Amino acid sequence: AQKVTQAQTEISVVEKEDVTLDCVYETRDTTYYLFWYKQPPSGELVFLIRRNSFDEQNEISGRYSWNFQKSTSSFNFTITASQVVDSAVYFCALSEATGNQFYFGTGTSLTVIP
């Protein structure tokens, strides 16, 4: 069965600190997709990144970076030099190859203190 675990419920950091959000997943599929979404206080979830199971290259986008390791079934998300605008709930998600089913973690609430 598919499952996504985000063990960190809440994290607080001071502005400009780096922070890593952990995501561990379980699946028996060989083809799957991993996602990160951001939910700011306004409520609408915003897509951040998608990774397929055959692409283990790490990715960097500005202050955001993602580390995908199949050996540990992890897809961690790092924010460098955090800013107050990064305060949000972040969800990690897994989808099967058909894209018809998504499995979300319980989310990590990040607070960046000015």
Place this chain on the structure above:
Amino acid sequence: DVKVTQSSRYLVKRTGEKVFLECVQDMDHENMFWYRQDPGLGLRLIYFSYDVKMKEKGDIPEGYSVSREKKERFSLILESASTNQTSMYLCASSLAGVRGTGELFFGEGSRLTVL
């Protein structure tokens, strides 16, 4: 811009009332989803639909039904609202399978309070 629109941001209903939550997307997506979001529980799938008039139960379908008469519209129905259905409801859509990026596009959510 892609858009998923939920009809109501905030609703207050009484126990036993019938509640309709409407969701419309303008992206010609095949898949549409209804999630419920509760603190500490993340997003839980209620129902999804991969085509007009098609529906599949998610993880927590009890007490809910859905309707998809047109491709762009997916409705969530609470036949007889109960206080334990007080929650944030999120609608999402996506292209089917590998033809899209696979990402979900979300609406702003509907916060339902059942008194």
